[in-house]
Amino acid sequence: GAGVSQSPSNKVTEKGKDVELRCDPISGHTALYWYRQSLGQGLEFLIYFQGNSAPDKSGLPSDRFSAERTGGSVSTLTIQRTQQEDSAVYLCASSLVAGGAPQETQYFGPGTRLLVL
Amino acid sequence: AQTVTQSQPEMSVQEAETVTLSCTYDTSENNYYLFWYKQPPSRQMILVIRQEAYKQQNATENRFSVNFQKAAKSFSLKISDSQLGDTAMYFCAFNYGQNFVFGPGTRLSVLP
Numbered sequence: 057g058a059g060v061s062q063s064p065s066n067k068v069t070e071k072g073k074d075v076e077l078r079c080d081p082i083s084g085h086t087a088l089y090w091y092r093q094s095l096g097q098g099l100e101f102l103i104y105f106q107g108n109s110a111p112d113k114s115g116l117p118s119d120r121f122s123a124e125r126t127g128g129s130v131s132t133l134t135i136q137r138t139q140q141e142d143s144a145v146y147l148c149a150s151s152l153v154a155g156g157a158p159q160e161t162q163y164f165g166p167g168t169r170l171l172v173l
Numbered sequence: 174a175q176t177v178t179q180s181q182p183e184m185s186v187q188e189a190e191t192v193t194l195s196c197t198y199d200t201s202e203n204n205y206y207l208f209w210y211k212q213p214p215s216r217q218m219i220l221v222i223r224q225e226a227y228k229q230q231n232a233t234e235n236r237f238s239v240n241f242q243k244a245a246k247s248f249s250l251k252i253s254d255s256q257l258g259d260t261a262m263y264f265c266a267f268n269y270g271q272n273f274v275f276g277p278g279t280r281l282s283v284l285p
Contacts, residue, residue, distance in 0.1 A: 089273065098264060098277040112271060147214060161208065162273060164218035 060081065060165035062148050066172045069138055077133040077168045081150030088131050089146045089162065090123060099147065106133060138172045145169050175200045177267050177282035185282040186255045193240075194250045194279050196265030203227075205269040207248045208243065212278075213261040221263070224248065255283045 069075050073122070076101040081088050101115040105125045118142045120138075125131040135142055149162040176199045185243045186192035199206070209221040224241050229238050236253045252259055260283045265276040 082186040087271070091275075101273065104271055107269070124205075149218070161220055161223060162268075163220075164210075166215075166217050169216075171194065 060148055062146075062165035062168050064168060065079050065166065066171075068173065070173055074134065074136045075138055075170065076120050077110045077135075077146050077170070078081055079131045079133070079148030079165060080165055081129065081148070082132070083129075085150035085152055085163075086128065087151045088125060089149045089151075090131070090133050091146045091149065093147055093167070095144070097134075102133070103147075114138060123139050135170075138170075143170055143172045156166075175202075175267050175269065175272060175274045177265055179263075179279050181279045182277070183280045183282070185284055186204050186252075187284050188255055188257060190255055191251060191253045192254075192255055192281065194251070194263050194265075195282065196248045196263070196272075196276055197277075198248065198268065200244050200246070200269065202269045204218060207239075208266040209237070209239070209248075209250045210275075211259075211261045212264065213258075218259055218264075222250070223252065232275045239259045245262060252281075255269035257283050259283050259285060 061122050088105040091099040093099050095154045103123050104112040107128045120136045123133045147167045148165045149153040151162045178197045180195055205226045207224045211221050213217045222234045222237050224239055230240050238251045240249045254256050262278045262280050264278045267274045
């Protein structure tokens with residue numbers, strides 16, 4: 057079946073512009089995560105969705121970052137007034153189970169490489 | 174808060190040899206999951222192997238196996254008969270509930 061997809065795969069933008077990154081999780085996966093990966097670094101947690109709600113927004117680095125998820129499926133991560141330090145790969149992952157119990161394996165999308173000039 | 178440490182930023186191994194990547198973590202939880210993910214230059218994160226903390230038996234997947242030491246909070250990955258396609262970043266990850274924490278990664282190079 058289809059895996060997690062993300063679009064665009066690459067995005068170049070000018071400092072100060074807004075960008076939207078899209079994630080299509082695996083059908084039926086209730087949990088969705090966004091991560092940021094700077095060049096050569098590990099994964100930095102940004103936000104977690106359980107269905108359409110985001111119980112954990114603690115990783116969003118500033119109020120320029122926001123995310124939404126509609127219909128329990130597609131999610132968009134929006135970065136307003138982009139800065140050069142926002143340049144990174146943004147990864148999305150989804151999994152089957154959400155809640156207090158340990159979750160199933162996360163399945164990752166290919167990521168969006170964002171470059172802010 | 175949970176933390177994951179990978180003390181080897183870079184490693185190399187000759188093709189067909191065996192290599193072990195280290196991972197330690199810190200948690201007060203008793204029932205959790207541990208994962209090793211591989212990220213090749215294509216940047217697609219791929220699950221290599223996972224371990225449930227309540228299982229004492231070490232997980233194995235073909236050439237990949239783990240040495241899970243729960244008391245020591247250690248979760249190392251052994252790659253046997255290394256292949257050129259194993260060249261990648263390897264991330265150790267911890268999961269409890271909705272919390273996923275990743276280590277900083279180990280860059281593995283398999284040399285011909």
